[in-house]
Amino acid sequence: MRAFEYQGAGGPEVLVEVDRPKPAAGAGEVLIKVAAFGLNRADVQQRRGVYPPPAGASDIPGLEVSGTIEALGEGTLGFTVGQNVCALLSGGGYAQYVSVPAGHVLEVPENVDVVDAAGFMEVAGTVVSNLFLEANLAPGETVLLHGGAGGIGSMAIQLAVAAGAKVLVTASSAQKIEHCLALGATAGINYREEDFVERVAELTGGAGVDVILDVVGAKYLGQNLRAMAVGGRLVVIGLQGGATGELNLGTLMAKRARVIGTTLRARPLEQKAEIVAAVKSHALPLLAAGALELSIDRRFPFTDTRSAHEYFDSGIHTGKIVVKH
Numbered sequence: 001m002r003a004f005e006y007q008g009a010g011g012p013e014v015l016v017e018v019d020r021p022k023p024a025a026g027a028g029e030v031l032i033k034v035a036a037f038g039l040n041r042a043d044v045q046q047r048r049g050v051y052p053p054p055a056g057a058s059d060i061p062g063l064e065v066s067g068t069i070e071a072l073g074e075g076t077l078g079f080t081v082g083q084n085v086c087a088l089l090s091g092g093g094y095a096q097y098v099s100v101p102a103g104h105v106l107e108v109p110e111n112v113d114v115v116d117a118a119g120f121m122e123v124a125g126t127v128v129s130n131l132f133l134e135a136n137l138a139p140g141e142t143v144l145l146h147g148g149a150g151g152i153g154s155m156a157i158q159l160a161v162a163a164g165a166k167v168l169v170t171a172s173s174a175q176k177i178e179h180c181l182a183l184g185a186t187a188g189i190n191y192r193e194e195d196f197v198e199r200v201a202e203l204t205g206g207a208g209v210d211v212i213l214d215v216v217g218a219k220y221l222g223q224n225l226r227a228m229a230v231g232g233r234l235v236v237i238g239l240q241g242g243a244t245g246e247l248n249l250g251t252l253m254a255k256r257a258r259v260i261g262t263t264l265r266a267r268p269l270e271q272k273a274e275i276v277a278a279v280k281s282h283a284l285p286l287l288a289a290g291a292l293e294l295s296i297d298r299r300f301p302f303t304d305t306r307s308a309h310e311y312f313d314s315g316i317h318t319g320k321i322v323v324k325h
């Protein structure tokens with residue numbers, strides 16, 4: 001089969017199209033003929049050589065795909081050959097075929113374009129696990145989403161609003177804030193022009209936000225703590241602003257606040273299956289009802305995977321980028 005691999009570490013030029021053996025469906029797995037895969041920041045970090053695949057994962061990049069079931073492994077229940085599905089992977093998505101445990105696969109609802117469904121699983125899994133399973137975001141609470149216009153942010157806005165929360169976002173431009181407001185955010189903060197801690201105080205009547213989903217890390221640690229309400233939960237899922245910061249534990253105690261960190265990719269298979277089950281109950285019904293936008297910014301052809309990475313690197317995208325066969 002055709003696949004892309006990284007030959008060395010660096011820019012999009014290290015992506016090389018190669019021939020690889022077609023995988024087989026092992027016991028409990030489904031073999032998917034890939035229609036499309038979604039791009040994620042982790043793919044870029046892996047390309048740059050700073051985020052190696054976890055033990056046992058394919059060295060072929062790609063954390064999410066959509067496509068058609070080609071074959072079922074021994075003892076695989078709940079799916080049929082020819083069904084349209086999307087899947088969460090620990091790697092291997094940049095290829096014509098991928099095999100994946102059945103517990104990490106969901107059927108694509110009939111009303112959803114199978115190519116666009118490639119952009120669903122990684123963001124939905126990340127958002128559902130962090131906002132709901134980790135931070136217990138409740139109806140009536142306020143959540144602040146950093147990087148609100150990105151792939152994660154676009155999904156998080158919609159799922160938080162659907163859960164009855166009020167959503168504030170940060171983004172780098174008026175056009176990105178417009179995108180967030182269109183998806184249901186109450187207010188956007190242009191972090192290049194405004195102090196987000198001050199704006200959060202204004203927008204919450206001084207109370208602060210109950211939950212923060214953070215993709216920046218160290219650079220925002222102190223500000224995030226100041227922006228949190230009493231009983232607040234800060235979930236760090238990205239380190240675009242560094243990994244080592246200083247935390248005022250006095251403020252943390254006084255606010256009875258919590259700081260949580262997670263990654264999705266390296267979790268044990270059973271935990272991933274639980275998250276996929278939570279996506280099935282929290283997000284899939286909204287998708288099937290047409291109440292959840294997949295927010296696909298651009299679709300690139302497979303042979304143009306390098307261009308997809310160049311576009312991702314430019315940072316001008318909103319929502320998701322997918323690559324289709």
Ligand SMILES: NC(=O)c1ccc[n+]([C@@H]2O[C@H](COP(=O)([O-])OP(=O)(O)OC[C@H]3O[C@@H](n4cnc5c(N)ncnc54)[C@H](OP(=O)(O)O)[C@@H]3O)[C@@H](O)[C@H]2O)c1
Binds near residue numbers: 172263
């Ligand atoms: N822990 C996990 O399990 C997990 C899973 C999936 C993704 N993630 C992380 O989640 C983040 C978002 O991923 P994605 O795939 O949605 O990427 P994406 O589409 O590129 O979104 C990232 C967003 O972050 C914003 N951003 C970039 N640098 C920033 C900075 N220095 N300060 C503030 N905002 C900044 C960008 O928006 P602006 O232009 O508006 O700044 C961009 O929209 C990444 O850091 C990724 O590693 C973590």
